[in-house]
Amino acid sequence: MQKYFSVLILLLTISFLTASNGNVEKDPPKKKKQFVVMIDPGHGGGDTGTPGTGRYKTTEKDVALDVSLALGKMLEKIPNVKVVYTRTRDTYPTLQQRAIVTNKKKADLFISIHCNAQPGRNGKKFGTTAYGSETFVLGLSKNKANLEVAKRENSVILLEDNYEETYGGFDPNSPESLISLILMQEEYLDQSIEIASYIQKEFKVTAKRKDRGVKQAGFWVLSKTYMPSVLVELGFLTHKKEEDFLNSKKGKKIMTQSLYNAIKKYISLHADTSSEIVINHEEQVTPRVYNGVTFKVQLSASSKKIPTKSYNFKGLKEISREKAGSIYRYFYGKTSDYEEIKRKKQEAIRKGYSDCYVVAYKKGKKVSLTEVLKQ
Ligand SMILES: [Zn+2]
Known part of the structure; x- marks a missing residue:
């Protein structure tokens, strides 16, 4: 019996060796690394984002979602690119949930899509003169207007229950509170600025928007993602003409195309999608x-x-x-x-x-x- 088993084991060993030998001679299948893009449509659900001038039923959350989904559909067609979203419907994931899922999916790029609003003065709800597109990366800003944008985008935190517990004493209304967030993203700042500048160039050249530039400010959601990360403000919904443009099919299409061009360029320069080297x-x-x-x-x-x-x-x-x-x-x-x-x-x-x-x-x-x- 024991002898029989020994022979069996010997035979199994021989067949195993032969099989693994065969593998060495044949070229193993070449693996390609996926480039993961996380698209974050701003706001959602009870958090409408800016309502704009009030002439439309749709608000910031709707425009952001439309452009995000259209962008994802285009990006998915690039070989080895995987697209994930923080939301695909009219729901509100908290900023913390958005950051957690982005890190968990090991995204190579995080892009948060929003629309802007001009703050009002002298008792007015909003201003109507500002227009144009801008892209933010995380950073310190002494510029009051940039701080206002960050404050507005961060303020959704206040809508959440137990926000003090969740966000560790973070106060979206205090610039000092933002400073402590900056350091963690610093490692990715160069790449964030790079993709932000491609996006702004596309907005200017392809979509013919007013280029308000690449800016830095303290956005909570950008501070908690561990990869190059940007926040895009497509345009001002408080500016009538721009609001019309961003609510139009044509406007959304050209803004989507611009974002696609910029991201595609970034991926072509940064993705490691070449075949892995096979050692003979x-x-x-x-x-x-x-x-x-x-x-x-x-x-x-x-x-x-x-x-x-x-x-x-x-x-x-x-x-x-x-x-x-x-x-x-x-x-x-x-x-x-x-x-x-x-x-x-x-x-x-x-x-x-x-x-x-x-x-x-x-x-x-x-x-x-x-x-x-x-x-
Ligand atoms: Zn927003």
Whole structure:
């Protein structure tokens, strides 16, 4: 009996080995990483957002939802792009729920869509002169108008029960209260500004809107998402002409198209949708380890301090940064094995870093690669 089992196990082992061998020879299926866009239609349900001039039954929440859904439909058609929403109907997820679901879905980009309202003066409910489109990223603003927009968009928090508990003493009416929120998004600020500027350019060129620019202010919902995040104000519903435009089929269509163009451009520059590199086991070579030496691939040098995240480096991980004078150098990989760093260099070239090269370090100091290799 025992012998029978031994034979059986041996046979199973052989068939398993054969099967795994077959897998190595065949090219494994190439996986592509999805780029996830979270679209957040502002307000919803009991929170109508700005009612505009009052000439329409629809309010900010309706315009935001229409544009959001149309935008999602267009983006979904881009290969490897996945679209998720904080709401698809006339419901009100709290700002906290929106941030939680966005982080949970591991979105690569968060875009919150709103319409603007001009505050009134001298007892008037609203002003009627301001118009144009603007896009916000999280930041500090001393500008009163920007603070007003943030206050208005944050104020939905006050509609929620137990808001003090949920938002940790956050007071949407106090600028000081916003300051503490800023730091967490800082890591993504460069990318947020980048996508915001693409959006504003499209609004100006494609939709022919007045460009009110990329602005910074303290939006609660932007402060709690851990990816590049922007809040778009399509236009002013308190401005008659713009309200007509944003409520029209044509207006919504061109605003959607503008957002689509901008996001598509951003994705094409940031998505790691290239096929994953398949390592051919037969090509593996003997390591050439140089003790006490560290090899890296220098990718680029810049006066700008860029976060060492893979999405800033065409999907390459293991990025390090070094400051020399006023210049930052960016490296890929870190190893004592010269064969490994050569492979990493090839990988970087395939990703588009055609000018990258290998550098060598000894005790933290840069040394000549030629000298090292002579050893
Ligand atoms: Zn809003």
